[in-house]
Amino acid sequence: MAILVQDLNQWKGAAVVDATDQKIGTLASVYVDAATDEWLFAAVETGLPGFKKVVVVPLDQAAVGRHDVRVAVTKEVVKAAPEFGTDEELGPDDEPRIYAHYGLAYTPADTPSGRRLARR
Template sequence: MFEAGDIREWRGHDVVDSDGHKIGELEAIYVDTSTDLPAFATVKVGLPTRHRLVFVPLARATVGPGYVKVAHDRKQVKDSPSIGTDGELPSGDEEAVFKHYGLTYQPGTGGERQLARR
């Protein structure tokens, strides 16, 4: 896995699926609040006048020259929960992002968020 500081340098680069098909452009990183390690990325997708940000897990992601390759196919990523390009993931929607990818959602013991944007 790569460090959050390093992955921020990839903002604006292509995000591709496991077969090398372009999904969109890396917009932001969300870290797991319990470990402060990168957990999800937001990817800018859609038409130029109707962009939105979709979420994709960074587990098993790799970087190459000018791209980040994620371990999920383009359709699954594009169908994931989304937010507007100027939005932030509402705490009530976090669990849906995890469930979309079949991942376990575990908020903090006091109900704290599991994800934080970096």
């Protein structure tokens, strides 16, 4: 089942789990391709209160369940992903690192800023 961006935005605050039902964190926001508006990544808040961080998780093959969003990558892979502060914005150097971490091909967008992702 395809997930629309507006549908995922309704899931903010929901648990994000991997394919084995291990909780990764909580859905904080969705990143979309600025040119196509297709969902690409989820910003997932992890950690304990007072020590929260955000990791970006690919939404390729993601699905929504009854009370969670299930992603195709394992919790272990996500734990090793680049981390960001909860109020931090992604910079132009962050996108290639994120794509590389998950083994995804990265091509900068042909936009004035060179940025591909837009937070929703």
